[in-house]
Amino acid sequence: MTQIRKTIAQGRLAAVAAVLMGLALFSLCGPIGLQAAESTAMRTVAITFDDLPHVNAADPEAPVPPTSDAVQQVNRDILAALKAHATPATGFVVEKRVEQLGPLGKDMLKDWINAGLDLGNHTYSHADSNGLDVNAIEKEIIDGERSIGSFLFAATVSKPRFLRFPYNHVGNTPEKQQAIAELAAKHGYTLAASTIDTSDYLFDRAYEKALAAEDTAKAGRIVAAYLEHTREQIAYYANLNHQVLGYEPPAIMLLHVNSLNAATLDRILILFEEAGYRFTTLETAQADPAYQQPLTVATKFGPMWGYRWARQYDVKVNGSAEKEPPEWVVQYGR
Template identity: 55%
Template sequence: MRCAVAGGLLAALLILACTGFAPAQAGKSVAITFDDLPVANAGEISQERLVPSEIARLNSSTLAALRRHRAPAIGFVVEATVLAMGKPEAKSILAAWTRDGLSLGNHSYSHADTNGLDLAGIEAEIERGEATIRPVMAEAGQKLRFMRFPMNHTGDTPEKRDGIAALLAGRGYELAASTIDNSDYVFEQAYGRALAAGARDDAGKIRAAYLDFTSLQIDYYAGLSRQVLGYEPPQVMLLHLNRINADAIDEILSLFERKNYRFVTLTEAQADPAYRQPVRFVTRFGPMWAYRWARDRNVVVDGRLEQEPPQWVADYPSKQAK
């Protein structure tokens, strides 16, 4: 049965008939996740070396905001960045993530693209990625549960998709989903350039544009989820541990609060039935889960309706902040 896009109650009934899912409990919720710990784009902070004090500041600012909003979160760690920063300093930062309801996940050893690896290479990335986080999690009495692959690349062939699923199951992992993407890396690049140039006014305009775009994306993916599933499951927000998020995380969390979301752990979010069935869609790209669910369920969606970041931000500084 092919689920055509319709409106209102009829759409919900048709989609539920196709998927077999029932709506989750009333109320909206979101799990907050950060990729690339201890810091994303580390080389751009200093052209010569990583700066542990700046990395620590970005993490501390992020953690403080999460505590203020009582938002549980999980940070996905790249082991190669831990080693580049210096293991003692990085371990101290990561240990702070295992307090106050926060957790850590595996984001691979070197942030390698699984599309360019065979299964043996992928297994090595998973295993070597545990070197620091597994003992840190054990010291906190937590289980290392979630794996998120770089770029959300989860298998570009059926064989690799199934092989990855078997590797994760064999090491006790659950694949971490993501349902809201705000292209933060585009804004981060412009923001970093503005800060490096001392253009504080431009940096402020970029940050404001980032928050506006994030609000649009939250609403877009909420609607997309309802279109595909007939209800909105707990969302999973994909962010990166970078400068713009460290400086704007308070406002991002406030956005969710104003939109009546409550914050939950990734474990709570992925307990929803939408996440319990494996995604069978094979792609060499890394789309958000609602697009994957749509393909698996033959629900017609138009991805062209999703907006892109403002062009002036992508072009900055060749085009100055508007």
């Protein structure tokens, strides 16, 4: 291990220990200042996709996707971009939507496994856990692993390891948060975190509308705006996490399996590469100490982990500094 790596590793442990003990981070400014410059070369990110096999943000509740061919093409394009950048990824599956696609749904999951990617549980029906009692949440978890369980077993992984709740809702009260943590553990899951949000569904809603209107110029402007927003959000959340924890833990990118990401994933991955990131698995990312502490502050919203850590460790952050997607995109998608 080089001296620089040692310094970073020690700094990380010190930073996390300081946070846990509720100490102010000021005393660590020296080593952390150095670390910030060094850690840029050490940045890693895990790429995750929600709503496998497909979601159309313009009509997320549509029982049947537009056409099976279109859904298959979206998945193929995403897998091709991941392969081109040698990027591991975890896809979070909505079992009900797999069933709606019939045999094709399972074929698409097989494509992910055959590409060496990981699948996780995104619940059976994509219901909002804020509105469910504990028994209903448990049923969503169990029913949610029907397809992925058997696929991962065949791929020699005994069962899916990661669980991500729709909307990142992991307990709107302290009691439910505790119950959800216990349910996840009982069923052998780690709750998947996410640290970078681009509101990709808002851009996808507008993009789908432009495609439906055959307005390619508009679709092109939406893609450009989405990529610019993504570039800014990658930097914003890196700064946020650094401000809260005193170092940049491995980042976890939240994306959805939609037409917009199928069209732009190659360029999104380039954005990460240009910012000095290496791609890693979700498992490796969440092995970082930042993710080992149970969440203690309940919220009915689904904030990224940087904001959750800020509340948990009582670090003041200015969330209003985060840029929203351009208003014209949001309005057009309405």
